Amino acid sequence: MTLLYFAWVRQKVGTSEEQIDLPAGVVTVGDLIAHLKSRGGGYADAFADPARLRVAVDQEHVSFDAPVDSADEVAFFPPVTGG
């Protein structure tokens, strides 16, 4: 699975993209956030307050209870500010 990070989430974790194999027990977006937060360092900082994050699974906006176990691409970013 590909993980993508944008804006300050990218800056805090220190990369824009990475590949991971989902650990057993990670089923939803919320589970994945908890897993990434547990890595510590910049991840703990980026995922400290999930309320500040938005998530897309396979390029669709989703909520934290959405499944990720069959996703190809999960992206984490702040609320959008285009236009």
Place this chain on the structure above:
Amino acid sequence: MNAVRIQREDFDIGAELDVLAGGRNDVGAVVTFTGHVRGDANLTALTLEHYPGMTEREIASHVHEAEQRWPLTGVTIIHRIGRLEPGARIVLVATASSHRQAAFAAAEFLMDYLKTRAPFWKEEERGGSKSWVAAKDTDEDAVQRWK
């Protein structure tokens, strides 16, 4: 005809409107919205990043929804990315229809969705420091009226 483009370069509004409405006689109204970088409080520049792939999908789905709601003959959306200084154009939304009501409403609808759903992020430079722009509740309120 619809066009959605994400690009670094500036755009020529006149040329875009010629493409949107030129050569056809069923267009009675074209509404354009152009967003510019507002140079308030010693802003030096904005840098825009986006999520390639998702941005285009998200905008295309809102154009499709606008077409379900209003009788449109065409839509052009151009959003710039990269570093932009005060006064620069950022975004163009142009809607064409036989009648003005549909063109006005669709342009507002598309801008409201662009601001709150399309995956773009702005980082501000003021003097030597950089900070990410926070999303505004007023933009989220604006999009709720279309629900």
